[in-house]
Amino acid sequence: MSDRIREKLNILADAAKYDVSCSSSGGTRKNDNKGIGDSHSSGICHTYTEDGRCVSLLKILLTNHCIYDCLFCVSRKSNDIKRAAFTVDEVVDLTMNFYRRNYIEGLFLSSGIFKNADFTMERLLLVCKKLRLEQRYNGYIHLKTIPGASEELIKEAGLYADRMSINLEMPTEAGLKLLAPEKSHADVIKPLEFVQQNIVQFAEDKKLIKHVPKFVPAGQSTQMVIGATPESDKDIMYTANAFYKNFSLKRVYYSGYVPISNDSRMPILGTQPPLLRENRLYQTDWLMRFYGFKVQEILNDANPNLDVDIDPKLSWAIRNMQHFPVDINKADYKMILRIPGIGVMSAKKIVQARKFGKLRIDQLKKIGVAYNRAKHFITCADSPYQIKDYQGTQIKAFIMADSQSKYLKTDNNQLILF
């Protein structure tokens, strides 16, 4: 018995791992029925795999049988791999026992499409209902919305799940059509929109009625595969931006394509996944969501791709030297946030601390500012007097000379002595 369940878990966890979302944040479920589980609003990563990715949720497919044949997917119909399927009770049992031992924050349940969308969605819903109603489980549930499933099923699932997501898969319609002719972005947009409307509706009701059940309290997310098709960074981020705006998504994930097929339309097996590019895209995503940047400021027709050698915030600053240097003791919060080397926490501390007196270099360092980077863009109480007005490109050279990229294994500028 135990061998069979081990084999199933191996197959179905392996097939689910390319879905990068593992967030367990945003849940608001409280353990008020003396059951088990209590959401932690900021989420908890219980462990990290050897590739450095967080493991917060038990991420599995209900089955990897699938009627579709999408080229970028390991579970595609034409792929010759072992197939397996969990029973509903097996998923419930695994989730409960992992959760009780503090292995996980919750369940991330996805599935290949077997028979049809509704049949699949029904099984997923059944797992959620058993957990919530029979096991009195208040932990996190991230559920995949199955495109094409009926609205009744999706709406019911939303009552039990904390987060729902549907993957865009490719950043543009053209890219998607190339690799998965049976799919379209419209299939994704429809259910995303439907869930979003319901989230808004439940929030409206809550203003009037005291006890409204929760509906997808942690919101929706999506994922795009990066580097399988030839989109520019601008294409990718403009799509992401539109989805953040139009569907109030909590997250867009960018997943560097890990080659899994020898089809001539995609990077060949053995190609390194584009980790650096993925990192730059996430940095841009953060700048949009937490630093008040508009996507057009970072990526536009003149700059359709992100710099590889420096991060997008530094890159923006160097292109826009007219805004610098910024006076730390006077500038408003929004401008301080845009200074390379200063993050959200430091910016907040600066704004609070300067009320008590003009800030000096040593204080900025203690507050947590990366001073060696920031010094090119700021003035403070005891900044050394600068006669020379450096160009953006010169500053870039200075910063590159005293920093080491974790991605570039050999640094061209310097001799390695030891």
Add this chain to the structure above:
Amino acid sequence: MIYLFDGSLTGLLTAVFEWFERKPGRTYLQLTGIFQPDAFTESFEVINNEDKADRVWKGLQKKLKKDWQRTFYCSYLSEIPEAFNHLFQFAIYIFESEIGAAANYGNDHVVALSKYAKSVEREKHRMEAFIRFQKTGDGMFYTSIDPDFNVLPLISNHFKNRYADQQWVIYDLKRKYGLHYDLNTVEEITINFSDGAKSPNPSPALMDEKEELYAVLWKDYFKSANIVARKNTKLHLQHVPKRYWKYLTEKQLA
């Protein structure tokens, strides 16, 4: 001037009271245990007094918002000798300033406390993440830890709320006390390990019959979730420093 205290929160707060009563000028707070007298500096031994400590704490509550009260408490739990002095200086600074003075990140003690608290909160968060319970034959979920800082008081509520329907024990081997939740309340306990040695894990014979199966399944899952093409050992170690591996079921060899 050097004030000496016993390391307790009561002692620390009493020291602040005594300082305001005497106003001896510049004063350093130190643990009695590590104090080395020298010929030039006077010292004063603080005698714990609950009433005085209570008054100081109430005073701090009036002057500090909730988040800074927590920062203060967390810094105390760090048990770092220099932190005690920063706490002492911080309290004096707060009492001598207008309300809101804690926001002055230009002040050394404010910055120090926010750093200590950050470390302690991170350790607390790590314990919430890395603790792995083992289910014993009588249905108890047990684990033992030896955290860098004294975080049991900070994690108690988290585990109580989360595992409300199962009995659990979290034992701090370093500080020799633990928490036991009996389905109603959490209580402090001490265990006399009969063999005298640290025995972090109860013997397999005492375990629930399915404990091993779930541990194996979890290890399998951990392996399957890894993408070999993305291997990144540096990042892995950054997130899970080696000193925590002993807690982690998935990091134990089969």
